[in-house]
């Protein structure tokens with residue numbers, strides 16, 4: 142039985158790639174979806190070539206469909222990891238002992254905590270930058286060994302000038318890693334802006350249903366690809382077969398989910414900015430937001446995470462005021478994490494490890510795909526309570 146190619150030759154739009162990439166071949170009676178292969182080892186004898194399976198920690202066909210799909214979306218080769226943090230750890234391992242790492246002062250907090258440990262244990266110098274301050278980032282690249290960028294940043298939603306900072310890193314010979322968790326490959330493709338590596342917490346938008354923890358990197362660089370795979374194998378930072386399958390299943394609806402979440406987020410940002418019980422709203426969709434013009438120039442949409450600070454109340458501390466809003470919502474889920482179909486919020490500084498320049502009363506809202514009027518009614522009531 143002949144098998145037709147899975148895809149037409151013309152380049153497909155990202156929303157189509159999310160649905161089609163990583164499908165099994167079109168054989169008569171063949172599977173529409175990849176199966177879940179459960180194997181710790183594969184039949185092998187003698188010398189094993191790099192494209193042959195031998196032991197499941199080194200390479201595993203359970204990962205291939207998701208890696209192919211994410212790789213196609215970002216424009217490189219995907220490497221699936223057990224979590225976003227495992228992918229961050231593998232990235233930091235690119236910095237030699239005694240080397241220098243440039244990183245955003247506001248970024249995913251566990252990544253920053255790990256950077257401090259790496260600095261202590263491996264004599265690595267950390268150069269913190271405001272990732273939105275292009276001149277500061279460029280100045281910090283001198284003699285550095287790695288640039289970690291995040292845009293928009295978690296949880297402050299600062300927007301980097303990605304073409305400028307990634308171009309400068311490339312010119313300076315400094316490898317760059319961009320955490321693209323907030324924007325997703327549908328919002329921006331950092332490799333096209335000059336990044337060497339794109340990193341994801343697959344846990345978030347890509348899987349999208351708050352039911353798995355996974356991570357990934359994507360790169361076009363053969364040497365970096367080999368180093369990430371080697372790190373994954375030797376540190377055992379590998380995904381389970383079912384989790385990989387769930388992530389691909391989630392990815393199939395990414396375009397729809399993200400479109401709806403972004404539309405909801407922009408509408409809520411607009412309304413919250415005029416709310417009497419709100420002191421500040423951070424979201425690049427707002428014309429007054431510092432990242433607005435940059436996001437318009439380099440992103441498709443503005444993402445679906447909001448930063449909201451409730452207006453102060455006399456006799457109540459900033460933290461108490463924000464906690465009261467979290468306690469008052471009934472539809473929004475009080476939980477950490479983001480990028481799921483369900484809307485969530487939390488006060489970031491409740492974590493002792495969150496950066497202290499993040500305001501005590503900053504609520505991070507991950508806007509989901511529910512009806513926007515229901516989301517608004519719940520938030521409005523909680524803010525007024």
Ligand SMILES: *Cc1c(COP(=O)(O)O)cnc(C)c1O
Nearest residue numbers: 224225226249295322342344355
């Ligand atoms: C959650 C998150 C991570 C860490 O990913 P895990 O899958 O939780 O390990 C990294 N970066 C960003 C921006 C995140 O939001």
